Amino acid sequence: MEHIVIIGNGISGVTLARHIRKLSDKKITIVSAETDYFFSRTALMYVYMGHMKFEHTQPYEDWFWRKNRIELVRGYVHHIDTDNKVLKINERDFLSYDKLVIATGSKPNKFGWPGQDLLGVQGLYSKQDLDALEKNAPNNDVCKRAVIVGGGLIGIELAEMLNSRHIPVTFLVRESSFWNGVLPQGESAMINRHIKNHHIDLRLSTNLKEIKSDDNGRVKSIIIEETGEEISCDVVGLTAGVSPNIDFIKSSNIETGRGVKVNRYLETNIPDVYAIGDCAEQHEAIENRRPIEAVWYTGRMMGETLAQTICGNRIQYKPGHWFNSAKFLDIEYQTYGWVFSEKSKQDHEQHFHWKHEDDTKCITVAYHKDTNEFLGINTFGIRMRHETFDTWLTEHRDIDYVMNHLIEANFDPEFYKHFEKDILSAYNNQLQTA
Amino acid sequence: MSLAKPDAQDLSKKQKLAVGMGVIGLFILVLALFNLDLPNTSIFLTVSLLLISVGTILFANDAYLTKLKGIKNDGVWFKSISSRGSLGWITGIVLTSFYVVLYFYEGLLGAGVDGAANTGLIGLFDPLSQLLSGRPASQWFVYGTLYTIAILAFGYKFILKYRHNRYEQIRTISVMFFQLAFAFLIPEFMYVMNSDLPYYDLKNVWPLNYYNFEQYRINSFINGGTIGMVMLIFGIVSIFVITPILTFKFGKRWYCSWVCGCGGLAETAGDSFRHLSDKSQSAWKIERWVIHSVLVFVVLMTTAVIYTYLGYDPDKYWLTRDVFLFSVAGFLTLIFALVMIFKRNELGKDARYGAIGYFAIIIALIAIHLFSSKTKLFIFEAETLRTSYGFLIGAIFSGVIGTGFYPIFGNRVWCRFGCPMAAILGFQQRMFSRFRITTNGGQCISCGNCSTYCEMGIDVRAYAQKGENIVRSSCVGCGICSAVCPRGVLKLENDSMKGRINPTEVLLGNDVDLMDLVNQK
Ligand SMILES: Cc1cc2nc3c(=O)[nH]c(=O)nc-3n(C[C@H](O)[C@H](O)[C@H](O)COP(=O)(O)OP(=O)(O)OC[C@H]3O[C@@H](n4cnc5c(N)ncnc54)[C@H](O)[C@@H]3O)c2cc1C
Ligand code: SF4
Ligand code: SF4
Numbered sequence: 001m002e003h004i005v006i007i008g009n010g011i012s013g014v015t016l017a018r019h020i021r022k023l024s025d026k027k028i029t030i031v032s033a034e035t036d037y038f039f040s041r042t043a044l045m046y047v048y049m050g051h052m053k054f055e056h057t058q059p060y061e062d063w064f065w066r067k068n069r070i071e072l073v074r075g076y077v078h079h080i081d082t083d084n085k086v087l088k089i090n091e092r093d094f095l096s097y098d099k100l101v102i103a104t105g106s107k108p109n110k111f112g113w114p115g116q117d118l119l120g121v122q123g124l125y126s127k128q129d130l131d132a133l134e135k136n137a138p139n140n141d142v143c144k145r146a147v148i149v150g151g152g153l154i155g156i157e158l159a160e161m162l163n164s165r166h167i168p169v170t171f172l173v174r175e176s177s178f179w180n181g182v183l184p185q186g187e188s189a190m191i192n193r194h195i196k197n198h199h200i201d202l203r204l205s206t207n208l209k210e211i212k213s214d215d216n217g218r219v220k221s222i223i224i225e226e227t228g229e230e231i232s233c234d235v236v237g238l239t240a241g242v243s244p245n246i247d248f249i250k251s252s253n254i255e256t257g258r259g260v261k262v263n264r265y266l267e268t269n270i271p272d273v274y275a276i277g278d279c280a281e282q283h284e285a286i287e288n289r290r291p292i293e294a295v296w297y298t299g300r301m302m303g304e305t306l307a308q309t310i311c312g313n314r315i316q317y318k319p320g321h322w323f324n325s326a327k328f329l330d331i332e333y334q335t336y337g338w339v340f341s342e343k344s345k346q347d348h349e350q351h352f353h354w355k356h357e358d359d360t361k362c363i364t365v366a367y368h369k370d371t372n373e374f375l376g377i378n379t380f381g382i383r384m385r386h387e388t389f390d391t392w393l394t395e396h397r398d399i400d401y402v403m404n405h406l407i408e409a410n411f412d413p414e415f416y417k418h419f420e421k422d423i424l425s426a427y428n429n430q431l432q433t434a
Numbered sequence: 435m436s437l438a439k440p441d442a443q444d445l446s447k448k449q450k451l452a453v454g455m456g457v458i459g460l461f462i463l464v465l466a467l468f469n470l471d472l473p474n475t476s477i478f479l480t481v482s483l484l485l486i487s488v489g490t491i492l493f494a495n496d497a498y499l500t501k502l503k504g505i506k507n508d509g510v511w512f513k514s515i516s517s518r519g520s521l522g523w524i525t526g527i528v529l530t531s532f533y534v535v536l537y538f539y540e541g542l543l544g545a546g547v548d549g550a551a552n553t554g555l556i557g558l559f560d561p562l563s564q565l566l567s568g569r570p571a572s573q574w575f576v577y578g579t580l581y582t583i584a585i586l587a588f589g590y591k592f593i594l595k596y597r598h599n600r601y602e603q604i605r606t607i608s609v610m611f612f613q614l615a616f617a618f619l620i621p622e623f624m625y626v627m628n629s630d631l632p633y634y635d636l637k638n639v640w641p642l643n644y645y646n647f648e649q650y651r652i653n654s655f656i657n658g659g660t661i662g663m664v665m666l667i668f669g670i671v672s673i674f675v676i677t678p679i680l681t682f683k684f685g686k687r688w689y690c691s692w693v694c695g696c697g698g699l700a701e702t703a704g705d706s707f708r709h710l711s712d713k714s715q716s717a718w719k720i721e722r723w724v725i726h727s728v729l730v731f732v733v734l735m736t737t738a739v740i741y742t743y744l745g746y747d748p749d750k751y752w753l754t755r756d757v758f759l760f761s762v763a764g765f766l767t768l769i770f771a772l773v774m775i776f777k778r779n780e781l782g783k784d785a786r787y788g789a790i791g792y793f794a795i796i797i798a799l800i801a802i803h804l805f806s807s808k809t810k811l812f813i814f815e816a817e818t819l820r821t822s823y824g825f826l827i828g829a830i831f832s833g834v835i836g837t838g839f840y841p842i843f844g845n846r847v848w849c850r851f852g853c854p855m856a857a858i859l860g861f862q863q864r865m866f867s868r869f870r871i872t873t874n875g876g877q878c879i880s881c882g883n884c885s886t887y888c889e890m891g892i893d894v895r896a897y898a899q900k901g902e903n904i905v906r907s908s909c910v911g912c913g914i915c916s917a918v919c920p921r922g923v924l925k926l927e928n929d930s931m932k933g934r935i936n937p938t939e940v941l942l943g944n945d946v947d948l949m950d951l952v953n954q955k
């Protein structure tokens with residue numbers, strides 16, 4: 001029986017294993033160093049905030065794995081010997097494979113800041129990071145202030161987490177407005193205000209210079225690059241993005257760049273070795289996507305795709321229209337298709353922006369300025385239907401059509417106030433004046 | 435038992451003050467319970483009830499109005515009361531003891547025996563009862579009053595907690611209204627109008643009020659003139675016409691989380707415990723066996739009770755025993771046949787259980803027909819059946835376990851495992867209703883908030899992460915899964931029956947050909 005070994009029990013590795021089991025009888029082993037069972041990384045914040053216990057983040061009950069004959073090995077893979085098709089686990093054990101899948105995810109970025117390895121300085125990625133935070137910042141007696149470095153999706157989650165325990169937070173963001181490399185200005189500005197409304201000390205256009213230590217090697221304060229200001233703190237959260245977790249692969253023959261290099265079939269340069277999820281890097285980006293896609297659902301889709309290939313139906317990874325979602329404190333965000341920020345958009349991309357006066361809801365619709373084709377939408381505080389936008393994007397609808405049919409895409413709970421009329425009249429006004 | 439963890443979850447000063455007020459209010463009730471002679475009962479009663487309500491209101495104001503709108507679940511699993519900590523256990527034990535006394539030792543509450551005046555706790559409530567209906571209070575009046583206050587005060591708290599969510603607000607106003615008007619005030623006023631009528635909470639439908647068709651009630655309906663007959667007919671129409679239509683249009687939520695009193699208490703006073711329900715697959719298995727057994731039990735029990743009294747007095751009722759028995763059997767057979775013919779596929783493995791239940795009832799009906807004498811149903815007295823149902827299900831299950839154990843098993847234990855009404859509505863919801871929870875394409879990140887906060891123990895995530903709609907008989911449509919989802923994945927809606935159940939993994943975002951392959955079994 002063919003033995004498939006998967007390194008990493010995250011969403012990509014586990015989805016792959018489940019689908020191989022659906023399609024075949026192959027022997028499946030998942031090796032992972034982090035936890036015994038698959039859990040949802042995206043839910044780590046809710047454990048610290050007391051919304052859930054850690055066990056609630058595990059989508060499958062413990063019996064699931066045995067029932068589906070998926071073997072789980074807890075251990076760290078130090079080396080891959082592709083010539084003999086053997087893994088070295090925990091320095092002493094060996095595991096041989098017929099096909100190997102690397103699904104090792106990411107690790108937090110560290111940019112060589114002085115003091116970045118002090119006690120109390122940490123990222124937020126793994127279960128171990130969660131445990132560390134519980135120790136470093138159990139309450140506002142032990143942690144009188146925390147500083148977060150890096151204004152992305154994980155940074156704002158960490159800010160929300162600490163805030164839930166009434167720990168004062170200073171949030172250093174390199175950009176001039178929160179996440180404005182991705183979000184258009186109007187949205188980004190609204191989120192700035194929302195962060196401040198939660199009494200988080202948001203510092204824009206601010207870089208970290210160094211982290212200072214006390215006598216015991218614990219963080220004592222940080223220094224700001226621009227002003228030289230010193231801020232005392234007990235915890236520093238480093239959330240300046242993530243990069244593929246592939247250091248242990250460097251000693252093998254597998255080709256790596258920033259991530260493990262793969263083709264559209266998710267195959268590496270070595271036969272029978274594949275890579276999926278956060279750690280995989282496409283030779284060439286697919287359409288507007290990035291070569292490394294570190295999001296939940298792409299990991300899942302790569303797992304689904306590769307299961308087909310491994311079970312004898314070799315197919316390409318072909319993601320459909322882009323979508324994603326996040327939550328900024330109390331404001332939900334969804335995106336369908338492509339809406340670029342002013343920083344990164346091309347000339348043909350034009351935006352229509354509408355914001356509700358309560359400053360917690362807004363949308364931005366991107367369209368092609370010559371053809372009027374609808375390119376994508378960002379929506380804040382209003383839920384919208386994935387299926388509807390997916391259909392409209394496939395049908396190449398124009399912006400007029402989308403604005404006039406927006407109500408069909410509404411996904412808010414029943415009895416919620418609707419804003420489609422306001423949006424449409426704002427749209428019509430804007431077009432007339434333009 | 436977990437001890438409260440982070441200190442930061444402590445109550446604020448105002449919240450402590452509010453809790454203090456509520457405790458003093460309760461303490462007055464306790465004093466009355468121990469028969470301390472309170473001088474002016476009306477004043478003490480008013481003060482006590484006011485303190486309890488105002489305490490809850492002030493607490494809610496401070497807890498929610500001082501913060502921005504949004505999900506307010508911070509620290510739920512750290513607080514002793516809501517994470518099965520010592521406070522949770524103590525509350526559970528106190529509530530449970532209260533129910534035991536209420537159902538079995540009402541003397542302890544001060545009920546006057548043989549016309550004697552009430553004393554103690556019940557005596558304290560006499561002035562209010564006199565005011566409403568001109569008669570002394572009973573233990574049920576005390577219970578009803580406290581129950582109503584709990585729904586109103588905690589309903590207010592719930593509305594503030596979800597002040598960004600109009601579905602939750604409107605639904606809560608609805609349960610508050612139905613409790614106050616239908617369960618509490620209208621029955622009292624009806625008594626004033628016509629004291630021959632039995633207590634009738636019009637929103638309570640058989641089999642929830644399993645006693646509705648007992649002889650003493652039927653007799654008083656019949657003797658109660660036009661109103662009585664209207665009430666009797668309404669009782670029957672509710673079961674066979676109103677309920678099925680509303681459930682078809684809106685799902686069982688129209689009842690379970692908009693109207694029902696048990697649901698009302700669970701959604702308001704029980705809200706802090708909704709995450710304690712058991713989500714394991716084994717709990718789901720137990721749930722299905724237990725709730726359907728209760729259903730079989732109540733159908734047989736009611737049939738048997740009606741069957742026996744039809745026999746006592748054949749001249750009084752135009753319906754004869756055998757006609758009655760055959761119509762029950764005929765009706766069940768019709769439903770069974772229709773479901774098996776049209777809905778077989780949707781039932782899947784559950785078809786077997788349905789068949790077992792159906793045949794159990796039919797065999798029992800035949801046995802009743804063949805082996806019963808005038809008063810006995812083969813070996814039991816029908817009355818024994820009824821009292822054991824009343825004891826086991828009505829008192830122990832719905833009261834003692836159902837509410838007393840809120841802080842241990844979650845707030846919907848009764849609704850999930852025991853309520854025969856929920857079983858019937860759920861069956862219809864699963865088979866024949868426009869209601870479903872739609873999943874938003876591929877947006878689910880498997881975080882688990884929805885499953886954690888589902889009071890019915892439904893593993894919502896298991897469906898959402900596959901892009902599958904949720905069509906589950908137990909879903910009461912509380913809407914909390916949708917509210918707590920951080921990615922906007924879930925929407926409760928009524929739409930056409932077509933495409934309601936989509937058991938294939940239709941996750942969007944993937945290339946279409948791949949989806950075809952993934953969906954191949
Ligand atoms: C706090 C947080 C919030 C997020 N929120 C969102 C969100 O809302 N939406 C979204 O789309 N994405 C979100 N993401 C990103 C998303 O979680 C990741 O894209 C996804 O988990 C990646 O899955 P994966 O299977 O590729 O890898 P991982 O989930 O990282 O799994 C890899 C596993 O492999 C193990 N491993 C690594 N190296 C070895 C080795 N040598 N030997 C043994 N085991 C090894 C790791 O310990 C890990 O357990 C979030 C991420 C974080 C950290
Ligand atoms: S599935 Fe959702 S709506 Fe239904 S009972 Fe559970 S939480 Fe409530
Ligand atoms: S709460 Fe939402 S995102 Fe989280 S598992 Fe449920 S449906 Fe998915």
